[in-house]
Amino acid sequence: MEVIYALAVGILVGSGTWLVLRPRTFQVIIGLSLFSYAVNLFILAMGRLKVDKAPIITADGATDPALYADPVPQALVLTAIVISFATTALFLVVLLAARGFTGTDHVDGREGEP
Amino acid sequence: MSPWLQHLPVAPVLLPLCAGASMLLFRQHRVRAAIGLFAGFVQLAVALTLLYLTSDYVPGIWPEGIGVYSIGAWSAPYGIVLVVDRLAAFMLVLSATLTLPTLVYALAGWDRAGVHYHPLLQLLSMGLSGAFLTGDIFNLFVFFEVTLAASYGLMLHGPSAARVKAGLHYIVVNLIASLLFLLGAALIYGVAGTLNMADLGARIAALAARDRGLFEAGVGLLGVAFLVKAASWPLNFWLPAAYASASAPVAAVFCILTKLGVYSVVRVGSLLGAAGIASPLGGSPLLYAGLATMLFAIVGMLAAQQLRRLVAFAVVASSGTVLAAMGLDAASMTAPALFYLLSSVLATAAFFMLTGMADRARTGEVITDTGAEPLPTYATFGNVEDPGDARDSSDEVGVAIPAATAFLGLMFVSCTLLIAGLPPLSGFVAKLALLAAALDVRSTLELPAQSWLIICALLVSGLASLVACARIGMRLFWSPAGRSTPRLRVVEATPAALLVALCIALTVYAAPVMSYLHKAAVGLHAPQIYIHAVLSAHRERAPTPGPEP
Numbered sequence: 001m002e003v004i005y006a007l008a009v010g011i012l013v014g015s016g017t018w019l020v021l022r023p024r025t026f027q028v029i030i031g032l033s034l035f036s037y038a039v040n041l042f043i044l045a046m047g048r049l050k051v052d053k054a055p056i057i058t059a060d061g062a063t064d065p066a067l068y069a070d071p072v073p074q075a076l077v078l079t080a081i082v083i084s085f086a087t088t089a090l091f092l093v094v095l096l097a098a099r100g101f102t103g104t105d106h107v108d109g110r111e112g113e114p
Numbered sequence: 115m116s117p118w119l120q121h122l123p124v125a126p127v128l129l130p131l132c133a134g135a136s137m138l139l140f141r142q143h144r145v146r147a148a149i150g151l152f153a154g155f156v157q158l159a160v161a162l163t164l165l166y167l168t169s170d171y172v173p174g175i176w177p178e179g180i181g182v183y184s185i186g187a188w189s190a191p192y193g194i195v196l197v198v199d200r201l202a203a204f205m206l207v208l209s210a211t212l213t214l215p216t217l218v219y220a221l222a223g224w225d226r227a228g229v230h231y232h233p234l235l236q237l238l239s240m241g242l243s244g245a246f247l248t249g250d251i252f253n254l255f256v257f258f259e260v261t262l263a264a265s266y267g268l269m270l271h272g273p274s275a276a277r278v279k280a281g282l283h284y285i286v287v288n289l290i291a292s293l294l295f296l297l298g299a300a301l302i303y304g305v306a307g308t309l310n311m312a313d314l315g316a317r318i319a320a321l322a323a324r325d326r327g328l329f330e331a332g333v334g335l336l337g338v339a340f341l342v343k344a345a346s347w348p349l350n351f352w353l354p355a356a357y358a359s360a361s362a363p364v365a366a367v368f369c370i371l372t373k374l375g376v377y378s379v380v381r382v383g384s385l386l387g388a389a390g391i392a393s394p395l396g397g398s399p400l401l402y403a404g405l406a407t408m409l410f411a412i413v414g415m416l417a418a419q420q421l422r423r424l425v426a427f428a429v430v431a432s433s434g435t436v437l438a439a440m441g442l443d444a445a446s447m448t449a450p451a452l453f454y455l456l457s458s459v460l461a462t463a464a465f466f467m468l469t470g471m472a473d474r475a476r477t478g479e480v481i482t483d484t485g486a487e488p489l490p491t492y493a494t495f496g497n498v499e500d501p502g503d504a505r506d507s508s509d510e511v512g513v514a515i516p517a518a519t520a521f522l523g524l525m526f527v528s529c530t531l532l533i534a535g536l537p538p539l540s541g542f543v544a545k546l547a548l549l550a551a552a553l554d555v556r557s558t559l560e561l562p563a564q565s566w567l568i569i570c571a572l573l574v575s576g577l578a579s580l581v582a583c584a585r586i587g588m589r590l591f592w593s594p595a596g597r598s599t600p601r602l603r604v605v606e607a608t609p610a611a612l613l614v615a616l617c618i619a620l621t622v623y624a625a626p627v628m629s630y631l632h633k634a635a636v637g638l639h640a641p642q643i644y645i646h647a648v649l650s651a652h653r654e655r656a657p658t659p660g661p662e663p
Contacts, residue, residue: 087262
């Protein structure tokens with residue numbers, strides 16, 4: 001599972017980086033979104049990957065930490081998702097404003113050399 | 115300690131939040147401005163009280179000048195703590211001192227160039243306070259985001275094509291930096307198992323050798339994120355365009371944003387160096403990054419054709435100077451660097467305010483900038499009040515000060531002296547202290563050449579800013595081409611003059627300020643005291659039963 005997970009994060013970061021370096025604002029925003037998905041997955045992985053483990057102590061009171069998932073990265077990732085969602089929305093507004101002002105969707109506000 | 119005083123550390127965060135939120139209930143600008151002014155004054159009073167409490171005058175309240183506030187009374191490594199030490203209190207006072215004049219300055223009409231200037235400014239103030247106070251890396255991230263989100267809004271305040279373009283770059287670069295910040299924080303958590311900065315400092319020695327590489331990679335990612343904010347070369351190409359195209363009061367308040375990055379580097383670097391191991395965030399790399407930043411700023415200042423760009427590069431230069439001084443591995447450099455930070459933030463902010471006023475005096479021939487032009491209506495998103503009224507003559511109730519040009523000239527000379535570090539203003543005191551400290555420590559350094567590098571960079575950057583300012587100033591004030599006497603308003607002139615007056619006061623009272631900063635520096639170089647204060651906070655308090663799950 002670790003390999004698949006790592007590959008997923010790697011592919012998302014790779015695609016995100018490529019898209020962020022593209023000249024169109026829409027490509028940049030998709031790149032930023034992919035990048036933030038990758039970061040969110042990475043944060044979750046930093047609590048170690050566990051399947052079928054609860055992040056809170058169960059009613060039977062077992063205290064072996066191996067039985068539980070780490071709750072902190074889950075809380076962190078929730079905050080990170082909310083923040084990246086908000087900033088992406090904000091960036092979308094700026095993107096539209098830039099399109100309205102300059103008449104082009106190039107990040108520099110003018111078309112580069114063909 | 116009285117039960118109310120105990121909650122004071124959280125006030126700088128809550129107060130702007132409540133003020134900003136309550137402003138949204140009112141549509142009238144006057145009400146919003148009144149709330150903002152009130153909140154600004156209270157914020158300043160709170161910050162000054164915190165400064166007083168951390169000083170030596172009242173040693174009984176917070177031992178060693180470190181106050182710890184556990185939010186929700188959850189104790190340190192698990193709960194979130196706010197920590198007021200001397201450095202944090204100093205930065206709080208600086209940000210409150212800067213926010214209030216920019217708010218007043220904006221009342222001249224800048225705040226009506228777009229919607230929600232006042233709430234955004236309050237949120238910016240909240241984010242800054244939170245970032246200075248927090249003792250937890252993830253919360254530092256959250257407060258960074260609050261600050262940045264507000265700054266995106268302020269950056270685009272009164273949108274124009276140039277502003278939106280520069281703002282777009284600013285936002286993309288800072289979003290990527292934030293994502294790197296998250297990656298770094300996650301790596302640190304994954305390796306060390308904690309995000310509390312004090313706990314991290316205590317645990318770093320116990321890390322397994324095979325984990326150290328990963329840990330330092332995480333700290334490195336954090337460092338990159340901080341340095342993007344601190345405008346360190348080569349991560350600062352977004353800054354001059356962004357600051358130069360922002361409106362004058364916004365650019366003035368942005369002067370402290372770069373110093374937030376510097377503060378984070380210093381704070382995290384200091385705590386990670388607690389275990390006696392060389393801190394992964396500091397030392398020679400920081401010195402060379404700072405020197406490169408100064409060099410970049412020198413070239414930029416000399417090449418600048420507009421006053422705004424010149425001031426933007428001066429902001430970069432001041433960041434570079436502080437970074438380089440902090441990177442020199444010597445405790446005695448810290449206090450002069452902090453003094454320089456204080457003086458340069460006030461000076462660049464006053465300079466940005468001056469550009470806003472001086473731009474109105476010229477005819478567009480000298481500086482072809484869109485900043486103070488009549489702003490295009492941007493009604494796509496509705497409820498934007500007509501921005502044109504900001505500079506309407508009917509609205510211009512200000513007094514035409516006869517000596518307006520003289521005032522502008524005097525301000526310009528003062529700002530130039532402050533930035534170039536010439537006597538008799540506080541810039542000189544700061545640079546002299548830096549030079550003296552650099553000369554003093556050169557025998558104790560491994561590489562005495564580093565000390566000479568810093569001395570050369572300081573002197574050259576002073577000369578370059580003097581040359582650049584003189585050149586632009588001559589064109590701005592002496593060129594006869596179609597000048598008109600600018601109409602100044604008291605609300606605009608007073609805050610700028612106040613900032614310069616503060617710098618003069620800083621020159622006169624340099625000794626007490628410097629002695630406070632020396633104590634702050636001692637605290638930074640003895641992080642064990644901070645760590646002990648944070649981790650033992652819950653034991654000193656009366657039992658605080660948390661809710662049992």
